[in-house]
Amino acid sequence: MSVPREFEIAFVGLKSGITEFDYELGEEFFDAEHPVDFENCQANVKLSLDKHSDFMQLKFEVGGKAAVQCIRCGNPLDVTLWDDFIIIVKMVDNPTEMNETNDDPDVFFIAKNETHLNIKDWLFEFIQLSIPTHPECGEDEKGETKCNKDVLKMLEGFKDNQEQNENPIWKGLDKFKDN
Numbered sequence: 653m654s655v656p657r658e659f660e661i662a663f664v665g666l667k668s669g670i671t672e673f674d675y676e677l678g679e680e681f682f683d684a685e686h687p688v689d690f691e692n693c694q695a696n697v698k699l700s701l702d703k704h705s706d707f708m709q710l711k712f713e714v715g716g717k718a719a720v721q722c723i724r725c726g727n728p729l730d731v732t733l734w735d736d737f738i739i740i741v742k743m744v745d746n747p748t749e750m751n752e753t754n755d756d757p758d759v760f761f762i763a764k765n766e767t768h769l770n771i772k773d774w775l776f777e778f779i780q781l782s783i784p785t786h787p788e789c790g791e792d793e794k795g796e797t798k799c800n801k802d803v804l805k806m807l808e809g810f811k812d813n814q815e816q817n818e819n820p821i822w823k824g825l826d827k828f829k830d831n
């Protein structure tokens with residue numbers, strides 16, 4: 653077991669079979685080059701790399717937590733991350749060509765003489781995929797929404813207002829239609 657500081661795995665030096673890596677990824681991982689719509693993410697990813705002679709299986713087990721906002725009312729919500737992803741990395745003679753024509757998102761090709769594998773983008777992608785894209789407050793045991801009712805009321809008022817503002821335009825158009 654090792655804890656790499658970089659996201660490059662020198663797989664060429666690994667023994668055949670499974671090697672495990674642990675990654676603790678906090679706020680600094682989600683920097684300016686990777687803007688996200690969640691906060692305070694503390695993700696831990698366990699990577700099991702199963703090395704064979706002409707391919708590797710990478711299993712990413714994502715855990716941890718993140719803070720998101722309800723899409724209806726903006727309430728802060730804590731979500732737990734919990735998901736698995738598997739990538740097969742195949743060593744071939746023509747990886748560029750193979751990657752271009754490959755339509756299986758779970759397979760990636762590298763050159764046979766490659767020695768390192770950069771997994772940063774996968775870590776980022778899989779953590780993002782572990783976070784719900786449309787989080788909502790949900791309902792309490794009585795079936796009532798747990799959303800912030802004041803905010804919902806305000807949004808409702810905002811919508812009504814917009815509709816009222818649109819009315820003169822429609823009336824104006826009706827006038828033309830009558831002529």
Ligand SMILES: [Zn+2]
Nearest residue numbers: 722725789799
């Ligand atoms: Zn809500």
